Amino acid sequence: MPELTPLEERLLAGLRQAEPVRRKRRWLPVVGAAAAAAALLVLTVVRPMVSNEVQTASPPTSIRYLRWVSPAAGANTERADEVWIDDVHHTVRLKSPDFDQTFTDVPEPIALNRPGMPAEFARMSPDVLVADQRTVVAGLPHTETGLSAAVHAVAKQNGEYEGQVLGDLLSKPGLSPEMRQVAVKVLLLQPGVGLLDPSKTHDLTGRSGALYVLDVGPLSLPLVIDMATNTLLSMNKDTIVNR
Amino acid sequence: MNTGPLNERTASLGIGTSVRPRNFRRHSLVGHPVEDLESLYREHVHALLGYAARRLGDPNEAADVVAAVFLAVLERPGGYDQARGTPRAWLFGIAAHMIASRGRRRGAEYRALRRVYGQRTLAADDFAELEARVDAANAATAVLAGLDDLPPAERELFLLVSLDELTPIEAAEVLGISASAARMRLTRARRKLTPLAEGSSCQS
Numbered sequence: 128m129p130e131l132t133p134l135e136e137r138l139l140a141g142l143r144q145a146e147p148v149r150r151k152r153r154w155l156p157v158v159g160a161a162a163a164a165a166a167l168l169v170l171t172v173v174r175p176m177v178s179n180e181v182q183t184a185s186p187p188t189s190i191r192y193l194r195w196v197s198p199a200a201g202a203n204t205e206r207a208d209e210v211w212i213d214d215v216h217h218t219v220r221l222k223s224p225d226f227d228q229t230f231t232d233v234p235e236p237i238a239l240n241r242p243g244m245p246a247e248f249a250r251m252s253p254d255v256l257v258a259d260q261r262t263v264v265a266g267l268p269h270t271e272t273g274l275s276a277a278v279h280a281v282a283k284q285n286g287e288y289e290g291q292v293l294g295d296l297l298s299k300p301g302l303s304p305e306m307r308q309v310a311v312k313v314l315l316l317q318p319g320v321g322l323l324d325p326s327k328t329h330d331l332t333g334r335s336g337a338l339y340v341l342d343v344g345p346l347s348l349p350l351v352i353d354m355a356t357n358t359l360l361s362m363n364k365d366t367i368v369n370r
Numbered sequence: 371m372n373t374g375p376l377n378e379r380t381a382s383l384g385i386g387t388s389v390r391p392r393n394f395r396r397h398s399l400v401g402h403p404v405e406d407l408e409s410l411y412r413e414h415v416h417a418l419l420g421y422a423a424r425r426l427g428d429p430n431e432a433a434d435v436v437a438a439v440f441l442a443v444l445e446r447p448g449g450y451d452q453a454r455g456t457p458r459a460w461l462f463g464i465a466a467h468m469i470a471s472r473g474r475r476r477g478a479e480y481r482a483l484r485r486v487y488g489q490r491t492l493a494a495d496d497f498a499e500l501e502a503r504v505d506a507a508n509a510a511t512a513v514l515a516g517l518d519d520l521p522p523a524e525r526e527l528f529l530l531v532s533l534d535e536l537t538p539i540e541a542a543e544v545l546g547i548s549a550s551a552a553r554m555r556l557t558r559a560r561r562k563l564t565p566l567a568e569g570s571s572c573q574s
Contacts, residue, residue, distance in 0.1 A: 128409070128412050128413055129416050131412060131415070132499055133495065133496065133499070134419075134492070134495075134496040134499050135415050135416060135419065138433070138437060138486055139408070139411055139415075141437070141485070141486035141488060142407075142444065142486055143408075145485055
């Protein structure tokens, strides 16, 4: 065995004393804080509508449907801006009276400020396609009381209604079945939520679910929920003037 | 081993005064029950330091990488898989990976020298020792006319075999290529270098 040089001897002496590094998970608090901040931000930005579910369980197909119905400018008519999200094929269709375009391969957020794109889309679903939404929702409390408190804080901070925040939350991808269950339960406990049809309502793709209506402030949100999987199939956001 | 003077020297370096053969001696390599980490270190540290010095050209960085290699071994006992090559090739492979990722991991991972040596930079004598090895490696490669003209893959393979004294199979493992590909590259490199070496010897 070769003789060690003085330097090599010194390194050996140091190695004899070296303790394995206990890896400090310094990223944990950072990720936690970032997730909480991102959750707040997301729920804030997506203010008025947005929808949907996240499917992990079986029955519902991959398409999620969101619709924002608002009065057309100055007229007594209404216009609908729709977002169709296909989680399996990663396509998004944005449809409005003057815009209809399908985007493919959309794990990236869609650029919402392109010319001709209705401004309403910016407030609708595309942000739910952001990949790290999964991280965001993963950081939320998983108990009814914890989630209620978080939702209350977000709603208060953003001047929204709690039901509105919960509707937005249910539209995020990456919600675990447990999280969906808690979120739906909390949502249904909100004042202003009423069950209109327990099972026979169909969304625009023909899937059946329970129809709930959540009246919050100037908004009325008809929600079609698959209660077997606690999946939000579709959500319309109607301004009160539409009704 | 004489640990008395060693204690004094390590204390002066801030390493500590008690040399307790704890973790480093305790671990065994899978498939090499006799070869504990200390004997592994004694067997290969000189070659590893030479390799790191040649690759990095900086004594402090070379010592840092070698310290990081053995710390990695220390922290992952049983990480050696005999089926995947010799311990020498394994250690060189770790070093090669650390050198390759050094730019990305600087700061985050490379505090090894401080942990092992007690300070971030080498003492003057140790620096001089490694610097001499860097110079020797540079001189050795400089006499090989045409070495710089070899493609990087062939050059590195040739140096691993000729300078670091790895077998072609070990060098192949370090570079992550097959043994047959290594032999082919080595043959190509030697074929390119031989006429140049013969030419220079004729001139001299």
